[in-house]
Amino acid sequence: MRKRSRAAAHIYLVGMVLIYIVPVWLMVVTSTRSSDGGGVFRDWSPFRFQALVPYDLDLGGYRDVMAVGSIFRASLVNTLIVCVIVVVAGAVVNFLAGFAFAYYDFQGKNMLFTTSLITFMVPFEAIVIPILTLVQRLSLVDTLAALILPTLANGFLIFMFRQFFLGIPREMYEAAMIDGAGVGRVIWHIYLPLSKSILVTSSIVLFLAVWQALFLPLVVLRSRDTWVVQLALSAMQGTVQMPTWGPVLAGSVITLIIPMILVAPFMRYFKLSVLEGSSRG
Structure with missing residues (x-):
């Protein structure tokens, strides 16, 4: 049996x-x-x-899609720029937010934390109009900043960092502060080395979220100069520049291979963070 x-x-x-x-x-x-x-x-x-x-x-499709001046090539560069900025800045933002929620008491803390949790439970389609309104008021429509700023803070990652820090004995933080170390030194020398696996995990989550994004770029971007890779792929079918399916499929393969190459070396850290979270849970 x-x-x-x-x-x-x-x-x-x-x-x-x-x-x-x-x-x-x-x-x-x-x-x-x-x-x-x-x-x-x-x-x-x-x-x-x-x-x-x-x-x-x-391999003509690959030559066409990566030719100088092609829509896909320019959008690929834009996407990589956005990914690098979001991964680096987003990791810092979510790390510090999770640290603050774990170790500091301030007015409205519970309400802010609950709000951050709700943000990743609500479908993105429900908040895209407020995001577009905010982007318009900041005069950021049709700029890469319109993709970067709304993506930096992530409610799920803030929650994940907070739970991670709560699993570290608070006495370690208090002892370092008593010895005269400032908050910056405590974070840099103690918590940052301990957070290597979860930082890699947050970077992977942010990178894939930006790489796969289509709806937000479709709403906030206008000109082809600011297009990202998913938006370019969706527009390539039937255009004068890319009239055949060969370049479209070649571009799809490229958008599949790049995340695999960039993410695969760090998957062991991702697994480690999952194991740490389950053991602490």
């Missing part, structure tokens, strides 16, 4: 993996296919096994 249940579990897991991997592999293979002789989708209707096999390789 146990062998049957284990075999069923393995079959289920393999099936789930295939459900996620096959479409991605199909996208990669199709992006390298020549558009001659029936187009990149010639094995799709009716669907044949050849659609999953790389043949008739042509």
